[in-house]
Amino acid sequence: MALRDQASHKSTDSDNFLLKYRVISGKLKKRLLRKPNVSEASDQFESLAINCxxxxxxxxxxxxWLAAARCQESVGNCIYEINFLTKAGRQFLIANKNNKDIGCLSISDEDIQVAINAFNHALTRCENQDGFQMMSSSLAIELALALGSNSEGIKYLCSAIHTHPTVQAINLLVTYYIKQGNYVSALRVLTELVEMIENHLGARTIDNYRNILHKCEISRVLLLLIMRPTPQRLAPSLAQVLEKYAWAEDTRISVPNMTEDEMLLLQSLVLACQSRDYEAILELESELWSFFDVEQKELLHNLIKTFGKE
Structure with missing residues (x-):
C-alpha cells in the first residue's frame, strides 16, 4: 500500500511539473507587439528546478536548469548560462546514478548522455571566455570523476590537464590508467609529473611537493618492476630510477620523504625481482604494506601475481 501511495505521489508530481513547465515555456513564445520576458521565465525555471x-x-x-540556461544564452549572460548548464549536468548524473542503484538501466543511457552534453556545452562556453581556464578544468575533472576509469573519463581528464594542469587531475589520470591496466601510460604521466616539478619549479617550491615526489618514486618503481622493460627500450631517466635501488650496499639514495627502512625494503624488492626470487617477494609484501597507499598496494599485489605465474 505504501509503495502504491508513493508511486501515485510521484505521478502527481510529474503531472504538476509538466503543467508548470509548459506554462513557463508558453511565456517565451513571441506575441504580437510584445517581446517575451526571458528573465522572468529564467527565474521561474530556476525556481521549478529547485522544487524538483x-x-x-x-x-x-x-x-x-537546461531551460534556464537557454534563457540566459538568449540574453548573452554567459556566467549564468555556464552555472545553469553545470547544475543541469549534475542533476542528470544523479538521476543516472539513482537508476543504476536500483537496477533500472536505460538501453540508450539517456541521462548520462544529456549530462555529458550539458557539461560539454558549459566547457565550450568556458573556452570562449578569458580567464575561465580553471573553471573549465574543474568541470572536466568533475565529469571525469562521474564517468570513471573508461575512455570517456580519461578523455576529459586529458582535456582538464591540457587546459589547466593540476596535481589532482594528473594523479587521477594515473589512477585511471592503472585501473585499466595501461601501465605504460601511467608510467609516462608519472614521469612527466616528476620532470615538471623538478625542471620547472624552484628549489624552495619543490619542498612543497616532497610528498608527491615520494609517491611518484614508489609508483614508478612498482610499475617498472611489473612491466620489466628491456634496457634497450628503457629511457635513461627511467633506467636511473631502478639503478639507484640495484646495489644493496648503496644507502645514499636521495628521495624526498623516504625513510631508511623504506629505502632498504625497496632495494630488497628490486633485487628480489631481478633475481626472480618469488619467495623473497612474498616475504617483503607484509613489510612494505605499511609504507604504501591503496593504489601502490594494488600494484604490489599485481607484481606478485606476475611473478607467481612464472
Missing part, C-alpha cells in the same frame, strides 16, 4: 530537486525529481530538475 527537493522532491528528488532529478531528471525534471535537469530539464529545468
Amino acid at each position: 530537486e527537493q522532491k528528488e525529481l532529478h531528471q525534471y530538475a535537469g530539464w529545468c
